[in-house]
Amino acid sequence: MKPARFDYARPASLGEAVALLGTRGTVVKCLAGGQSLGPMLNLRLVQPDLLVDITRIPELTRVEEDGDGVLLGACTTHAAIEDGRVPDVTGGVLPAVAQGIAYRAVRSRGTIGGSLAHADPAADWITCLTALGAEIVVHGPSGRRELAVAEFMRGGFETALEADEILEAVRVPRLGAGARWGYYKVNRKPGEFAHAIGAVLHDPERGVCRAVAGATESRPIVIEDASRLVARSDRAAVVELLREGGLGADAYSLQIHAVALERAIRTLS
């Protein structure tokens, strides 16, 4: 399969890119690493009139660290995070998760912003960053807005982004000194999307004990207060929470999500 015909633009500024996205009467799509968009173009699942390559926009590749955390430009690649080329404020979560995404070739091009904007429920960042309580900076015609990752994703492949908005950056909070985390992904081979993800963050200093079940059909299931589960492993309780989160329909899926969450929790201790 080859893509249908499209035009291509590579703006140098965020304003220009937003203006292009707002072109009336045409379908315009951002192109970041192309690792999800490329296959969709080839399969003609999307047939945009214009592709706006956003990888040369300085705001999208910038990285800023301060006391509260780090701001990662949307076009930061998985590989840059894996390699520690950007500051890590999470005690190793980000590089470890980055390393488990796909293959190196995909990581070299794929971006954190692209992954979030694509909003594949099975992707890693959406679950990982939900557990971390990260925030997303969105840039549109009327300026910036920020929202929590958990609110950003609306459903499978659905986000809060308007057609003329760009995901500009991700703000990752700095974890407290005694923070511990666990991340467990169920897939059958490297490069295969997850069938289930369990992520947990226990950060007593900041009063966070959050567990997230990812790779559902839709948004990750968030257990804001998971302290009971962290204190004592309890399969029945986990299953019950996941059921409440909407995972009951398929016994297999329920089981592997429960196990993933349990194992993520187990790595805390």
Next chain:
Amino acid sequence: MSGQGVGKSVPRKEDDRYLRGRGQFVADIKLPGMKEVAFLRSPLAHARIGDIHIPGKWRDAVFTAADLAGVKPIRAVSSLPGFKPSEQPCLARNKVRQVGEAIAACVADTRAEAEDIAAEIEVDFEELPAVVDMIAARAPDAPLVHEEWGDNVFLESLVDGDVESVKDKAAIRVTRELRTARQCMMPIEGRGVVAAWDPRLDQLIVHSAAQMPHVTRTGLCECLGLDHGQVRVVAPDVGGGFGYKGVLLPEEVCLSWLTMRLGHPLRWIEDRREHLTAGANCREHHYLITAYAEADGRLLAIDAEATVDSGAYSIYPFSACLEAAQIGSILPGPYDLPVYRCRTWSVASNKSPIMPYRGVARTGVCFAMELIIDAIAREAGLEPHEVRLKNLVPPEAMPFDNITGKHFDSGDYPESLRRAVAEIDLPAVRARQQRGEADGRLIGLGLAIYCEQAAHGTSVYAGWGIPMVPGHEQAALRITPDGGLEVRVGVHSHGQGLETTLAQVVNEILGIAIDKVKVVHGDTQLTPYSTGTWGSRCMVMAGGAVATGCRALAGRIMKIGAGLLQVPVAEVALEDGRVRGAAGSVGIDEVAQVWYLRPQDLPDDVDPAGLEITAGYKPERDSGTFSYASHAVVVAVDAELGAVEILDYVVIEDGGKLVNPMIVDGQIQGGAAQGIGTALYEEMPFDAAGQPLASTLADYLIPGATEVPSLRIGHMETLSPYTEFGVKGIGEGGAIAPPAAIANAVNDALRPLGAEVTETPITPRRLLAAIAKAQRDGAQRDGAQRDGAQGGGS
């Protein structure tokens, strides 16, 4: 020069160009004026075709069945009684019978533009109910794939046996229902065709990613009504075949016809989506198998029903029934079986035609037989290898004619199994199981043994009566004026390393260095007719032909050499590429120079046939060689997630004389990778409407480097009594046993849970379902027992 002959692990000659990216595949061929073809394919599995709406501006760029005047459909008939032939149209006519069936060919300068055109065509379909499950397809009220048949059965066959006679004396009786999933073959290179008409030669030149180019040519001639002289098929470098590239595709016929009609070259390169959803399907078997045995595990009888989902059409040249017909004859495997009955069905469905894939039929057969043997072992309370050792054909019985008339040429089957069991260290694995794992995973050990009929010839295939029956194999050999040798063979090498191994055969007999041997293959114009590369036959057949030719050439070389040395021919010998007499020697290069460039120096009675020959060969018996192997595997099963990890994998293989042991190891390793795919990963699922659900490699999982362990391979070399050097065909073996061995290992691991898997691939979902079922059954049993106990007490 020594050290390059038969038995030496010399590096492969062809790897230099492959590793440097200098191979030339169909997609690398660019001809002046060449245009691209994209096919509009059916989105439905079963539908009547109404009007096809082609926008006016594309009228000259789109071709449908109505345009294909004079093109015959592809027909692959078998002479087996009761076989119902199908007609596979090159572009669908009236009806589509599978998703992906080509309806229109769209021509443009680029593939993308051709796809744009295809997207603008509209087809009126009247959807029909689809036949998706092969068992349901046999029901009397099932929808019909080919209405004129009255049912959906290409062929039903029976190998009869008196099973009733053993039923009473059998202490053990086990029955299993087993399935192997539909798979795709997935060579790195898909299919591809570049077709052009050469007006000077009055010839159609078809470059095709083909493994049987001569058969492709014959098929094209039949469909297009051309003389063989008017068609040349060139198979350049080919990136793996595995059977898919032996099949004549409607696309090949279509492009050939179109290039003649349009007058310019055309190309079609299959993409991965077409590969997955429109072609390359294989392997889908269903078994209902019952074994009867003595209390000590000795087999009394096997009674089986086997069904193969053959898909929509009978493919050329293998037909729709080869797979099921082979099941009937090879299910007994390497065992000495007193009584055997097997009924088989080749069933039509609204899916891609089933095609022969590395290990054809044997992979499913081995799965069925080896799982039932393990079931007997559990019933008898014996180690699985003990039951096998009681039933394998012993070495002293060789050569052995088994219950279906298969003639096992040679081998020591029990020894290969004993060695595999020793190598995997059975007692250590059992001890480890007793100890348990720190991570809670369950350890299992699995065995599988098979024997593989290969290079089987005329007598075997004549019985099936399909369009291709192999006869003698030929090789054309020509000493060049500088003392090198050109070898021209009709088989094709696409990963097997024949450019090296055939040169090793030459080196063994004539002493010519392998880099001076040029193996020419893949061109019907340049090579002798051959059925090509399939059935693990090339080393036996083409190797035999090359050896025969070399021996004949050796006589002629010695004659000329003796003349030059001025001694009687009886007093010379050919050693290391030189004709040696008592007083001196001349090299083959000097002999060649005299023959070609200085004939005045030739002896008067020289053989006028010179230094060129076409030699033919067939083994002493053409019933096939039987290589065999025992696979032993240890797995760890994560019973919470259904995950299976292979911890250790041993293969003890006997391929007769190994021409190049390194290449053989490569074949085993590569085949086993595919077998592991069958066992754990690969599956083309369909929905109830016949939609293939895996249309990219994100959905169709194939094992990669991280999933395939390094095998521990050991060899035995029991020569075949019937072939040159005693070689046996080994190309497919690696792919045969892994599903059986791995399933047996998983079942061994699951034993404490009372669960058993019966289907490939063993996905986490299937594995957990098996455990859940065992828990339900167990609960029911406990409940019944409790009720029983209470009943007894009151």
